[in-house]
Amino acid sequence: MALAVAHSRGLDGLNAPPVLVEVHIASGLPSFTLVGLPDTEVKEARDRVRAAILNSGFEFPAKRITVNLAPADLPKESGRFDLPIALGILAASGQTPAKALADYEFAGELSLSGELRPIRGALAMALQTAGNGKAFILPESSAREAALTGADNILAASSLLEVCAHLAGQQLLAAAPAVDTEKTPVFPDLAEVRGQHQAKRALEVAAAGGHSLMMIGPPGSGKSMLAARLPGLMPALDIEAARASAAVLSLAGQFRPEAFGIRPYRQPHHTASAVALVGGGNPPRPGEISLAHQGILFLDEIPEFDRKVLETLREPLETGRIHIARAARHAEFPAEFQLVAAMNPCPCGFHGHSNGKCRCTPDQIARYKGRLSGPFLDRIDILIEVPALPAEALSGKSDGESSADVRNRVEPAAARQYERQHKPNARLTAGEVEIHCTPDDKGASLLKQAITRLDLSARAWHRILKVARTIADLAGSERILAPHVGEAIQYRRLTHD
DSSP: HHHHHHEOOOTTTTTEEEEEEEEEESSOOOOOESSSBHHHHHHHHHHHHHHHHHHTOOOOOOEEEEEEEETTTBBBGGGGGGGHHHHHHHHHHHHSGGGGGGGGGOOOOETTTTTTTTTTTTTHHHHTTTTTEEEEEEEEEHHHHHHHGSSSSEESBBHHHHHHHHHHTSSSSOOOOOOOOOOOOOOGGGGSSSSHHHHHHHHHHHHHHHHOOOEEEOOOOOHHHHHSSGGSOOOOHHHHHHHHHHHHHHHHOOOOGGGTTOOOEEOTTTTTHHHHHHETTTEEEEEEEHTTTTTEEEEETTSSSSSHHTTHHHHHHHSSSEEEEEEEEEEEOOOOOOOEEEESSSSOOOTOOTTTTOOOOOHHHHHHTSSOOHHHHHHEEEEEOOOOOHHHHSSSOOOOOOOOHHHHHHHHHHHHHHHHSSSSSGGOOOOHHHHHHBEEEEHHHHHHHHHHHOOHHHHHHHHHHHHHHHHHHHOOSBBBBBHHHHHHHHHTTGOOO
């Protein structure tokens, strides 16, 4: 027959809308036309497909070939359409059975030899193919990734020839191999950090409630070491959260199946642009905040980031999502990340140091701290000082708890939150704070005094209550008591020093 239709999927943010690959072969001078809003990568499929068909032992029709990627108003990008285009040409020219195409969806980039190469977004596409009654054929490495959705309709292929043999019923493709996700991740141990007991306590509270954290201290005081140990304190991801995190990483081609279920830890350099941080481009791609979804975004030397870049974090810190709008495209990505930031107390880093090293003027210190706006700092739950360590702490034996010990307290506290409100305390809305975070009379009185004396905002009021709720959960208390509120207030004082 002169017409064949293969099924595939595009990518529009995290959505994977269905795409019909229609191939028509007609008499006339040999030509190969691609229509349906393809970008440069898709247009180049003409040469890849021709070489792959010939090198797989098939005949490439010397006729007029028209390939339409429908719907026409959806931009098509990347090499994922190589495989369905090649199969459509072979079916339209009668070299493979055309009827068999109706039972499958295909995605895969072809090499010139006909081998299949991995594609971006396989997990995001597989999440939307489950339950549609069609098997999904993918390159082997992409199929291993897609199999993490738990779907049983994923088939793995290594070449165009294998797919054609399967469609002809000669040699069936195997299901995607299972990936071992039961491995226990290895994180740096908190016991390796000397001293800094207050900072470790703040880290425990942040891990239990999903709170954002800012650490201020001189160089070498252990801020980066503490941040790197936060993932080892946090509770394990549930299966839905792990899939959501993996789907975003898959869009950027940065997901590894063996890392499934491990919280991402992103640490962009301070020269990162706003687009690199929040996402963008055409078509829109996720940025660092979305790649850190369900994980940690660590911004070291945060005052060195461009102020306009930091201000873009304000919305996702509140909503947990980022909406990217361009003239012709819109995309929304999840961004439920835990912000951890570190900074020095002054440009040289030694302000307040006992040995008098600091030579910064008051104006220089004020300008340095002024790089972080009040509205941005107001959205950070916990702010702590990480002082320089004395020689005795460095020379003595480690006296701190291990990550496993702290995690044993964090996990029950996190479980209480999910039983009570199905989300971590840091994600509570204003209405939910009124329901779940009401302190006792002494705690309420203490909070009112702090709000008046420290001149805190309404947002700071809610954040103190959220942190106090987490401290109470760690203590196993149903009520938020005055000591819990008092500790939470201590984590806001640095914003007014």
